[in-house]
Amino acid sequence: DAGITQSPRHKVTETGTPVTLRCHQTENHRYMYWYRQDPGHGLRLIHYSYGVKDTDKGEVSDGYSVSRSKTEDFLLTLESATSSQTSVYFCAIRPGQNTEAFFGQGTRLTVV
Amino acid sequence: KQEVTQIPAALSVPEGENLVLNCSFTDSAIYNLQWFRQDPGKGLTSLLLIQSSQREQTSGRLNASLDKSSGRSTLYIAASQPGDSATYLCAVSSGTSYGKLTFGQGTILTVHP
Numbered sequence: 001d002a003g004i005t006q007s008p009r010h011k012v013t014e015t016g017t018p019v020t021l022r023c024h025q026t027e028n029h030r031y032m033y034w035y036r037q038d039p040g041h042g043l044r045l046i047h048y049s050y051g052v053k054d055t056d057k058g059e060v061s062d063g064y065s066v067s068r069s070k071t072e073d074f075l076l077t078l079e080s081a082t083s084s085q086t087s088v089y090f091c092a093i094r095p096g097q098n099t100e101a102f103f104g105q106g107t108r109l110t111v112v
Numbered sequence: 113k114q115e116v117t118q119i120p121a122a123l124s125v126p127e128g129e130n131l132v133l134n135c136s137f138t139d140s141a142i143y144n145l146q147w148f149r150q151d152p153g154k155g156l157t158s159l160l161l162i163q164s165s166q167r168e169q170t171s172g173r174l175n176a177s178l179d180k181s182s183g184r185s186t187l188y189i190a191a192s193q194p195g196d197s198a199t200y201l202c203a204v205s206s207g208t209s210y211g212k213l214t215f216g217q218g219t220i221l222t223v224h225p
Binding site: 033042043048094099103 | 143146213
């Protein structure tokens with residue numbers, strides 16, 4: 001397995017609370033991504049990073065922010081969780097933009 | 113906007129059968145296409161990556177082809193086994209890239225003994 005660790009693996013939180021998901025890699029890869037997976041929508045890109053402190057929005061970025069202060073860590077924050085953010089969140093990494101992508105095991109987030 | 117479609121949505125076959133999964137994309141200006149496997153409740157496992165300049169890639173019983181001009185890729189699985197049962201996803205990198213992937217909805221494959 002590619003050296004990707006997502007934490008927590010499962011979380012239940014209440015509407016309106018802030019939540020931070022962590023993606024940690026041991027591969028020193030430049031590119032990191034956050035996707036969410038929902039029935040009927042498949043996997044969609046939330047945010048991505050192409051270097052330390054270099055991030056940009058994806059297709060479904062509203063309500064989410066990210067930070068990357070170190071190569072190995074990419075944090076996804078839900079500032080005020082809503083029920084529509086109940087989903088499975090996947091982190092992915094790539095050494096280069098045209099190389100193979102590797103995914104973490106996912107974080108199942110439930111907002112009640 | 114790139115759109116990726118996978119057909120069929122679900123497929124059930126007997127063990128030993130050869131099968132083909134299809135993936136189509138609307139914008140042929142892709143950098144590469146990647147096939148993944150996802151088991152229930154698990155992450156995505158990369159199967160094959162095809163660069164836009166390549167026609168096919170092989171790994172064991174898997175063979176993926178790419179016809180960029182027609183916007184299509186196929187994943188061929190030879191001599192299917194019950195352990196091949198999973199959801200198969202294709203994804204393309206295109207546009208401004210940075211390695212961003214656009215995914216299809218997947219094909220749920222069941223191989224029964």
